[in-house]
Amino acid sequence: MSKNTDTDPPPIEDAMEAFELALQDRNLEHYSLKLYVSGMSPKSQRAIDNARKICEEHLHGRFDLEIIDIYQQPIFAKEGQIIAAPTLVKELPKPLRKFIGDLSKTDQILAGLNLTRKK
Amino acid sequence: MSVSLLPFNLDFQGNPPILDFKNLITIATRVNMTKASIENKTLEVLLKSPTGIKGLDEITGGGLPQGRTSLICGGTGCGKTLLAMEFLLHGAMQFDEPGVFMSFEEKSGELAKNFASLGYDLNELVRQKKLTIDYAHLDPIEIEETGEYDLDGLIIRLGYAIESIGAKRVALDTIEALFSGLSNEAILRSELRRLFNFLKEKGVTAIVTGEQGEKTFTRFGLEEYVADCVIFLNHTVTQQIATRRLRIVKYRGSAHGTNEYPFLIDRQGFAVLPISSIGLDHTASSERISTGIERLDAMLGGKGYYRGSSILVSGTAGTGKSCLAAHFVDAACRRGEHCLYFAFEEAQQQIIRNMNSIGLDLSHWIEQGLLQFVNSRSTLYGLEMHLVAMHREVENFKPDIVVIDPISSLLTAAPGNEVKSMISRMIDYLKMKQITALCTNLTATNSSIEHTEIGISSMMDTWLLLQTIESSGERNRRLYLLKSRGMAHSNQVREFILSDTGAQLLDVYIGAGGVLTGSSRMTQEALDKALSLEFKEDIERKQREIERKKIAIEAQITILHTQFEAEKEDLDRLIAKQILKDQVLFNDELNMSLSRQADKWSACQSGNEGKTQ
Incomplete structure (x- = not known):
């Protein structure tokens, strides 16, 4: 439910420029993430904590993390094609990836987020 | 009761x-x-939710268990999705029970298109809030499992969908997709159990579909979780003919049919052949209907067949079975009745042309909508399919008379042992509907003519046998009436002739020369005629002779009579002469005695007296 927008994304004029930027430095890529949890269960809490931690550590200043409680807003479960909970959805950069579970396997998540190289 | x-x-x-x-x-x-x-x-x-699917409600005794989850399993393409969707559609449209369809395989757009071809407008139902379609997309490529999780997402989505339209029915098609999308089976299994409990708590009647496993009903053992009702769909191919069958493996708390029931998927959707719903308690009409052939009516007690009875016309090839059927149809259409003609070997136009040659114009009955042909090859699909299709045609057209020409060709659609029971069901069904059924049966030339390969003769009320007999270089048709239940009928064989004014029955020749038909009958009849003519002449001649003899005899009698008269006359004359002579003699003697004064006068006198007297 909380939205983390402490950093503005770098201005992108067009797709070409974005592509060139991405080529120049992958570290500048902006991440748009959504975390779907169901209620404030320990599992949900763990997932939120883990997601925040990963974002702060590896994506500092270039991410949006939206946390959605599908228990309260079930319509988002359908829209986000959510089956399991918790689910972290990486909407940007493409391709779309879904990480299900309490996000305790950090290495796997970093690999999935294409952030392993940096580490 | x-x-x-x-x-x-x-x-x-x-x-x-x-x-x-x-x-x-x-x-x-x-x-x-x-x-x-x-x-x-x-x-x-146990309350039941009617499926609205023809036949299935009869087998299950009212539908699926209400408020519980039923499993529908079967191989690929056996109709699981269709059954699940029809359950929801009928619920939404007929029983005012909105439904949620959660699809794991097809997108809602695809589903809408697929069902549009069956005449259902899913989008409209969605607009009316009678149906919700939720496509749960699960792509293993984009999913990574990173720890402990549950299926709350799915359960919440389902719960939301159920709440949003007040759904009473839910279908999950097919939930096994979860197993291919997610790898942690332990979590999945416990979560599935939770999901089914959730559905039960919600009080919805649910259908879960599952792909058939190698040794189990479903690949992932869904039957472990769904214990209330399991329906198994089967799609087998025997002798290159595919047949769909449905079986209720389990139905907790309810009696149900246990057989494998054939079912059909066609333009009108899903239909199960309700075999066990047909009993032997149909009413029997005493109304009689004409066979279309006057002398055949006469053979059948003068009135024809009973309405609602079943008639079998059997015979070898070319004996005129179809012609007999066409006459019956023609007569029925004349009475303004509706006829449905199932032809498995000839096209409609061909039948019309052929029947024109015996003076029957069937085409104008078609134009008037009294006659409908259903032409299909028997090998088009399995026997069960044929019978389901026939059921459907009968339901739609509501005929008074059904012709199945020939019933024996259904043999090619299934192994023989199944045919009898299937056909008996069909006949029972027609009897129940008070529809008169005329079935033709082609008998193989090498087998006994009184033998129907399907063994259905015992089910038939009237059995006509057509036969061709070869003698003196020609084949002639004969018709026997083997049986006709409940009426006095002729036991005589008739000669069956097809002329350009229709079929006719003639008496056969029965005489010294044996039982003869055709030209030998005509020859024999001519011979007999000649023979009797000769006899007649003979008699006349003899009569004339007698007459002549009589005349001759009478002439002789006259002659004899005349002779007799003449002789008698002679005799009389002689007698008179003698008397005269005696008189004269006596007088002479008397005179002499008198003259001689004789004393023997008195003696002479008395002696003469004795002689003359």
Whole structure:
């Protein structure tokens, strides 16, 4: 439910420029993430904590993390094609990836987020 | 009976009670159950959700268990999705029970297109809030499992969908997709159990579909979780003909049909052939209907067949079976009745042309909508399919008369042992509907003519046998009436002739020369005629002779008579002469004596007296 927008994304004029930027430095890529949890269960809490931690550590200043409680807003479960909970959805950069579970396997998540190289 | 069956009316939620289970054991069970429910009124009876699918409600005794989850399993392309969707559609449209369809395989757009071809407008139902389609996309490529999780997402989505339209029915098609999308089976299994419990708590009647496994009903053992009702769909190919069958493996708390029931998927959707719903309690009409051939009517007690009876016309090739059927159809159409003609070997135009050659114009009955042909090759699909299709045609056209020409060609559609039972079901069904059925049966030339390969003769009420007999270089048709239940009928063989004014029956020649038909009958009749003519002449000649003899005799008699008269005359004359002579003599003697004064006068006198007297 909380939205983390402490950093503005770098201005992108067009797709070409974005592509060139991405080529120049992958570290500048902006991440748009959504975390779907169901209620404030320990599992949900763990997932939120883990997601925040990963974002702060590896994506500092270039991410949006939206946390959605599908228990309260079930319509988002359908829209986000959510089956399991918790689910972290990486909407940007493409391709779309879904990480299900309490996000305790950090290495796997970093690999999935294409952030392993940096580490 | 009506009182004791009342609890079952509740069973079916106001639907008419279905009492026509053939199985006596089933009925016995029901009666026992009914007694139990009367004794203990607080006893809760399992409520059922009607599927609205033709036949399935009859087999299950009212539908799927209400508020519980049923499993539908089967191989690829056997109709699981269709059955699940029809359950929801009928619920939404007929029983005012909105439904949620959660698809794991097809997108809602695809589903809408697929069902549009069956005449259902899913989008419209969605707009009316009678149906919700939720496509749960699960792509293993984009999913990574990173720790402990549950299926809350799915459960919440389902719960939301159910709440949003007040759904009473839910279908999950097919939930096994979860197993291919997610790898942690331990979590999945416990979560599935939770999902089914959730559905039960919600009080919805749910259908879960599952792909058939190698040794289990479903690949991932879904039957472990769904314990209330399991329906197995089967799609087998025997002798290159595919047949779909449905079986209720399990139905907790309810009596149900246990057989494999054939079912059909066609333009009108899903239909199960309700075999066991047909009993032997049909009414018997005493109305008689003409066969279309006057002398055949005469053979059948002068009135023809009974309405609603079944007639078998059997015979070898080319004996005129179809012609007999066409006459019957023609006569029925003349009475303004509706006829449905199932032809398995000839096209409609061909039949019309052929029947024109014997003076029957069937085409104008078609134009008037009294006659309808259903032409299909028997190998088009399996026997069960044929019968389901025939059921459907009969339901739609509502005929008074059905012709199946020939019933024997259905043999090619299934192995022989199945055919009898299937055809008996068809005949029972037609009898129940008071439809007169005329079936032709082609007998193989090498087998006994009184033998039907399907062994159906015992089911038939009237059996006509057509036969061709070869003698003196020609084949002639004969018609026998082997049996006709419930009426006095002729036991005589008739000669069956097809002329350009229709079929005719003639008496055969029965005489010294044996039983003769055709030209040998004509020859024999001519011979007989000649022979009798000769006799007649003979007699006349003899009569004339006698007459002549009589005349001759009479002439002789006259001659003799004349002779006799003449002789008699002679004699009389002689006698008169003698008397005269005696008189003269006596007088002379007397005179002499007198003259001689003789004393022997008196003696002479007395002696003469004696002579002359």
